[in-house]
Amino acid sequence: INAMADDINLWQKSTLNSIVQKGVLTVGLEPGYMPFEMKDKQGNIIGFDVDMANEMAKAMGVKLQLVPTAWDGIIAGLLTGKYDIIMSGMTITQERNLKINFADPYISVGQTILASKKHAGKKWSDLDKPEYTIVTKIGVTGEIATRKMFKKAKIRTFETEADAAQEVLNGNADGMVYDKPYNAIFFAEKGADKLAHLSDELTYEPLGFAIRKGDPDFLNWLNNFLNQAKNDGTYKKIYDRWFAD
Ligand code: ARG
Known part of the structure; x- marks a missing residue:
């Protein structure tokens, strides 16, 4: 009974639960980083991360709300709950990973x-x-x-x-x-x-979506979402849209 109560407690505390309850996924990102997030001529934020965020919200059955945020303070904004997740071409560095969790890399750059x-x-x-x-x-x-x-x-x-x-x-x-x-x-x-x-790459940089620590439910959902998208053609469609030569 105690173990079951703990499980329910964890689920209630999970960001995933609050997203579903609110009916909206809020995503922190800093536009300006082509082709992941940038503004089009009308001022709409578009890009690879935005398309991935849309797919994510669709899979959760919720609306998507983008929260444009300066790079300086983007991690602080996550930690203080200004958004549920950072999807902003963020490199998974060991230093950042001390403060936040990352889902599995969705692409690598240098x-x-x-x-x-x-x-x-x-x-x-x-x-x-x-x-x-x-x-x-x-x-x-x-x-x-x-x-x-x-x-x-x-x-x-x-x-x-x-x-x-x-x-x-x-x-x-x-x-x-x-x-x-x-x-x-x-x-x-x-x-x-x-x-x-x-164009020789000087570093190896996996990019990942970042969430607050201590939330295994959300992390599990994100990694399974990424695996699904990478293997059912969703990821390739988005990749080809932004990385076509
Ligand atoms: N990948 C680099 C980093 O994590 C740059 C990311 C910049 N992203 C942005 N949306 N401006 O530091």
Whole structure:
């Protein structure tokens, strides 16, 4: 009887239960990270994570509510209950994993370098010189990699990936270290005569959906949802929509 009471208690405390009770899944994300979450011309938030969130809400039988959130504070927002889950291209790092739980990775990326065209064909280490400036976004894995790898170059950080990329485009910086999918899209859209994409991956970064700790029910649901989506064609359809070459 005690064990059964414990089980019921756990279920009642699970975020999954509260989502079903409320009839809405709330998702924290920071738009601007192509192709996972960004704004279209009308200002709607679209992208890979948004499509996955829609499928998730559908499978739960609830509505979806996106909660746009600055990257700085996105984990704090989860911990204080501003949303049920972070779906924002977040790399599963061991440091973040001390504070939050992650469902199994849904994709893997790596850091690459979006560089000025004059650096085409170079290696990252060729850019680690005092006369060069490397930019990245503050608080992301790109910043961690930059500070770990670049010991001689000047490093400047920006609040958004768009501002950092713009510095390279303007010729004010030599390279930006950031997640490969973002760099590839930025390069394809604006790079032609000003940029080079040094596309060798410098890191291994599994991305995962993040939830509060101590919630095995929700974690179990998410991992089974991911397994289902990856094997019934749902994931491939979404992947192909955002990663078509
Ligand atoms: N993968 C990187 C990280 O976790 C960058 C993610 C940025 N996501 C965003 N929605 N702006 O640090």
